Amino acid sequence: MAQWQWQTTNGSTYLTCDLLADWAHGFFSQASWPQTPAVLTQALNAEAEVFRVKQVHGNRVMDTAAMEPVPPSPLAGEDAPAGNVAQSSAGKTFDEADGILATAHGQAVWACSADCTPALLGDVKTGQVAAVHAGWRGTAAQILPEAVRLFLAQGSEVADLRVALGPAIDGSVYQVDIATAVKTGGMLVDATAEAEVIKELMSMSLPPVLPDSEAGKARLDVRLVNGLQLEQLGLTDAQYSIAPHCTFQQPEQFFSYRRTGEKKVQWSGIVSR
Numbered sequence: 001m002a003q004w005q006w007q008t009t010n011g012s013t014y015l016t017c018d019l020l021a022d023w024a025h026g027f028f029s030q031a032s033w034p035q036t037p038a039v040l041t042q043a044l045n046a047e048a049e050v051f052r053v054k055q056v057h058g059n060r061v062m063d064t065a066a067m068e069p070v071p072p073s074p075l076a077g078e079d080a081p082a083g084n085v086a087q088s089s090a091g092k093t094f095d096e097a098d099g100i101l102a103t104a105h106g107q108a109v110w111a112c113s114a115d116c117t118p119a120l121l122g123d124v125k126t127g128q129v130a131a132v133h134a135g136w137r138g139t140a141a142q143i144l145p146e147a148v149r150l151f152l153a154q155g156s157e158v159a160d161l162r163v164a165l166g167p168a169i170d171g172s173v174y175q176v177d178i179a180t181a182v183k184t185g186g187m188l189v190d191a192t193a194e195a196e197v198i199k200e201l202m203s204m205s206l207p208p209v210l211p212d213s214e215a216g217k218a219r220l221d222v223r224l225v226n227g228l229q230l231e232q233l234g235l236t237d238a239q240y241s242i243a244p245h246c247t248f249q250q251p252e253q254f255f256s257y258r259r260t261g262e263k264k265v266q267w268s269g270i271v272s273r
Contacts (some may be wrong), residue, residue, distance in 0.1 A: 030253060049064075054135045102128060115248060119166070134222065
């Protein structure tokens with residue numbers, strides 16, 4: 001089983017996962033707010049080029065070859081929520097996407113989240129990496145499989161991929177309507193009728209959907225859906241790991257939009273090698 005550890009570098013506190021030990025990476029805590037990737041990259045690799053996007057809850061994953069890096073110094077006036085601002089007062093426009101694949105050496109790619117699942121991916125042979133923001137909408141649109149598809153298009157093999165799914169809201173406390181649960185997890189089962197989809201999802205050995213006491217509601221674990229999507233692509237459960245931390249239940253460490261309604265985020269980044 002993969003191990004997760006807290007690290008402190010240059011005053012920044014962040015989680016690392018030993019599945020990604022080959023790369024400088026970190027799932028940063030709320031203590032780093034309101035620092036942006038231009039600053040946080042200093043804790044991982046001060047020489048790395050920085051890439052980020054405007055997140056839109058979709059399934060687009062961009063290649064850094066088609067992007068411009070963020071200037072090495074922080075963008076003046078960049079405000080919260082940093083991951084969802086298309087235009088900073090410094091005039092920087094960010095591409096709209098929810099994932100970034102780094103195909104060259106020394107590139108730091110970033111995603112931000114407050115309850116959604118941040119995913120960092122790496123290929124142990126090529127050294128290429130990706131950062132993905134997977135909320136329920138992006139998960140329903142299969143953004144993580146899209147990221148894997150781009151790795152494979154670059155020559156990666158499924159067996160060489162490693163994926164860490166960072167702190168996000170735990171399924172036991174994430175109440176959604178039945179339709180949302182079906183949209184998010186429906187691709188995991190053969191059923192099509194709503195009631196049958198829910199029944200099959202709840203009957204899995206590690207169910208991504210749990211019952212809720214309120215009629216028409218369910219509890220959804222987006223992290224588990226992403227993990228099961230990876231398994232459908234051929235990754236084993238030894239190739240990915242889910243952080244043992246819940247953004248909603250750990251207010252001392254993480255922002256949670258579901259808990260407070262604040263538009264503040266944690267950043268997660270990884271540097272290619």
